[in-house]
Amino acid sequence: xxxxxxxxxxxxxxxxxxxxxxxxxxxxxxxxxxxxxxxxxxxxxxxxxxxxxxxxxxxxxxxxxxxxxxxxxxxxxxxxxxxxxxxxxxxxxxxxxxxxxxxxxxxxxxxxxxxxxxxxxxxxxxxxxxxxxxxxxxxxxxxxxxxxxxxxxxxxxxxxxxxxxxxxxxxxxxxxxxxxxxxxxxxxxxxxxxxxxxxxxxxxxxxxxxxxxxxxxxxxxxxxxxxxxxxxxxxxxxxxxxxxxxxxxxxxxxxxxxxxxxxxxxxxxxxxxxxxxxxxxxxxxxxxxxxxxxxxxxxxxxxxxxxxxxxxxxxxxxxxxxxxxxxxxxxxxxxxx
Amino acid sequence: xxxxxxxxxxxxxxxxxxxxxxxxxxxxxxxxxxxxxxxxxxxxxxxxxxxxxxxxxxxxxxxxxxxxxxxxxxxxxxxxxxxxxxxxxxxxxxxxxxxxxxxxxxxxxxxxxxxxxxxxxxxxxxxxxxxxxxxxxxxxxxxxxxxxxxxxxxxxxxxxxxxxxxxxxxxxxxx
Numbered sequence: 001x002x003x004x005x006x007x008x009x010x011x012x013x014x015x016x017x018x019x020x021x022x023x024x025x026x027x028x029x030x031x032x033x034x035x036x037x038x039x040x041x042x043x044x045x046x047x048x049x050x051x052x053x054x055x056x057x058x059x060x061x062x063x064x065x066x067x068x069x070x071x072x073x074x075x076x077x078x079x080x081x082x083x084x085x086x087x088x089x090x091x092x093x094x095x096x097x098x099x100x101x102x103x104x105x106x107x108x109x110x111x112x113x114x115x116x117x118x119x120x121x122x123x124x125x126x127x128x129x130x131x132x133x134x135x136x137x138x139x140x141x142x143x144x145x146x147x148x149x150x151x152x153x154x155x156x157x158x159x160x161x162x163x164x165x166x167x168x169x170x171x172x173x174x175x176x177x178x179x180x181x182x183x184x185x186x187x188x189x190x191x192x193x194x195x196x197x198x199x200x201x202x203x204x205x206x207x208x209x210x211x212x213x214x215x216x217x218x219x220x221x222x223x224x225x226x227x228x229x230x231x232x233x234x235x236x237x238x239x240x241x242x243x244x245x246x247x248x249x250x251x252x253x254x255x256x257x258x259x260x261x262x263x264x265x266x267x268x269x270x271x272x273x274x275x276x277x278x279x280x281x282x283x284x285x286x287x288x289x290x291x292x293x294x295x296x297x298x299x300x301x302x303x304x305x306x307x308x309x310x311x312x313x314x315x316x317x318x319x320x321x322x323x324x325x326x327x328x329x330x331x332x333x334x335x336x337x
Numbered sequence: 338x339x340x341x342x343x344x345x346x347x348x349x350x351x352x353x354x355x356x357x358x359x360x361x362x363x364x365x366x367x368x369x370x371x372x373x374x375x376x377x378x379x380x381x382x383x384x385x386x387x388x389x390x391x392x393x394x395x396x397x398x399x400x401x402x403x404x405x406x407x408x409x410x411x412x413x414x415x416x417x418x419x420x421x422x423x424x425x426x427x428x429x430x431x432x433x434x435x436x437x438x439x440x441x442x443x444x445x446x447x448x449x450x451x452x453x454x455x456x457x458x459x460x461x462x463x464x465x466x467x468x469x470x471x472x473x474x475x476x477x478x479x480x481x482x483x484x485x486x487x488x489x490x491x492x493x494x495x496x497x498x499x500x501x502x503x504x505x506x507x508x509x510x511x512x
Contacts, residue, residue, distance in 0.1 A: 001362040002362070003340035003341055003360070003361070003362060004340050004361055004362065005338035005339070005340045005342070005361070006342075006344065006361035006405075006407055007338070008407075008408075026405070026408070028403075028404075029403055029404050029405065029408070030385055030400070030403045033364070033402075033403050033404070033405070034384050034385060034403060036362075037383065037384065044340065045338070046361065048405075048407075048408050050408065076458075080458075080460065099473075100385075100388065100472055100473025100474075101398060101451070101454070101455065101458070101470050101472075101473050102385070102388060102391055102398050102399050102400045102451065102454070102473045103385060103400065103403075103473065105397045105398060105399055105454070106399050106400065106403065106404065236469075236472075237468075237469055237472035238472040238473060
C-alpha cells in the first residue's frame with residue numbers, strides 16, 4: 001500500500017471538508033484496501049467516516065412508509081434486520097447471496113454501492129484498462145471475459161458492476177441520498193450507476209465531495225410475498241455472479257398486477273427494463289409470459305466470446321426467478337433456498 | 338499532513354489493554370502478527386478471499402487483512418490465542434480435535450474464529466446453514482466435512498445429513 005494521510009473526523013462537516021480536499025472515504029474498507037494493496041487505487045488522503053455513525057448513519061429505520069437504510073449500517077445487520085427481512089425479503093436474500101459472512105460484517109451499505117468492478121484487467125496494473133487508465137485500451141473484449149457484460153457495453157469497457165445488493169435495490173426503486181458541502185441531493189437508483197460509454201472510469205453519478213448518507217426504500221409490501229433472488233455462479237457460495245436476477249411479483253391469483261425484474265452480472269449497472277415489466281401486467285403468470293419478458297429484457301445483448309453462454313443463461317435465470325417468485329418468497333413458504 | 342505520521346492507538350487485545358504507534362497503512366493483520374507477536378492469526382491471501390486472518394472485532398468475525406489498525410483504536414480484538422481459558426480449550430477448539438477438523442492447520446485459527454462468530458450471530462439452524470455461513474473460510478486440505486461436523490457438535494445440530502453423503506444443493510440462507 002502507498003503511504004497516505006489519514007484522518008478520522010467526528011462529525012459530518014469534518015468528513016465533508018476532507019472530501020472537498022479530495023480525500024477518499026473509507027468505511028468497511030473491504031474493497032478500497034484490496035484495491036490499494038494491488039496499486040489500482042492510490043489515494044494520498046483517506047478519511048475514516050465510521051466515527052460519524054453516531055449521527056444516525058448506521059441505523060435502519062422506518063421512514064415515509066418505507067425504510068431508510070443508513071449508509072454506515074453493515075450489510076449483515078441490514079440483511080438480518082427484522083424490518084428488512086419481513087418487508088424486503090428480496091433485499092435480504094440478495095445481500096446474503098454476496099461475499100462472505102466476515103465481509104458482510106464489515107462492508108457498509110454505502111460502500112456496497114461504490115464497489116469497483118472485479119474485471120481482471122482492471123485489477124492488474126501491468127495491463128491496459130480504460131476504467132483504470134482512460135485511453136489505454138480494453139484487452140477484455142478479446143481476452144478473459146467470462147465474467148463480463150453482455151448489455152450496455154461500449155467500445156471502451158465491458159466491465160460489470162459486482163454487487164448483489166444493488167440488483168435488489170434497483171428492482172425495489174431505492175433512492176440514494178447524498179450530502180455535500182453544497183447541500184443534499186436524491187438520486188433515483190437507476191440513475192446512480194451509469195453505463196461505461198466514453199467515460200468508463202466513472203462508475204456512478206456521485207460527484208466529487210459527495211457522501212452517501214442513506215438509501216431510501218419505498219413501500220413494497222405488495223411484492224413481499226412473491227420475490228426471489230437467483231444467483232448463478234461458479235461455486236455454490238462466496239463467488240461473484242455470472243448472472244443474477246432479482247424478481248418480485250404482485251399477483252392477483254394467477255394474474256400479474258405488477259412485476260419488478262433486475263439483473264446483476266450482465267452490465268456496468270444493475271439492468272432493468274421497465275417496459276418488460278409493464279408488458280407483464282395483466283398477463284397470466286407462467287413460463288410463456290416470463291420467456292417473452294426475458295427476451296425483451298435481453299434485447300440488444302451480445303457476447304464477447306467466453307461469455308456468450310450468458311445470453312441463454314440470463315434468459316433461463318429470469319424465467320426461473322419469476323417462477324420461483326410465483327411459488328412464494330422462500331421464508332413465506334417456510335423453506336430455505 | 339505527513340503520510341508517514343505515526344498514529345497512537347489503544348486496543349483491548351485478548352483481554353489486555355495494548356498500545357501501539359502505527360503508520361496509516363498497517364492492517365490489523367500485520368499489527369497482530371508483526372507488532373503484537375500474535376502469529377496465530379494467519380496471512381493467507383491478504384485479500385479477504387481465504388478467511389485465514391479471521392478475528393473477532395468487538396465480538397464480530399472480520400477479515401483482519403481488510404481493515405486498518407488505525408481504524409480500530411479503542412476497539413476489542415479477540416484472536417485464536419484469546420479463546421481458551423487458561424488450560425481449558427474453547428469448545429470449538431476441542432470439537433476441532435474431536436472431529437479431526439484439520440490437516441495442515443494453516444486455516445484452522447481462522448476457521449475457529451469464524452465459527453465463534455457464526456455461533457454468536459445465531460443464524461445457523463441446520464448443517465446447510467453452517468456450510469453456507471462458513472463459506473468465507475477456505476481449507477485447501479479439504480477438511481470441510483470435519484469442520485462442519487465440529488461446528489455442528491458445538492451447536493448441537495443434527496449432523497446425520499453429513500453421514501448420508503447427500504450432496505448439498507444451494508447456498509443462500511434466509512431466515
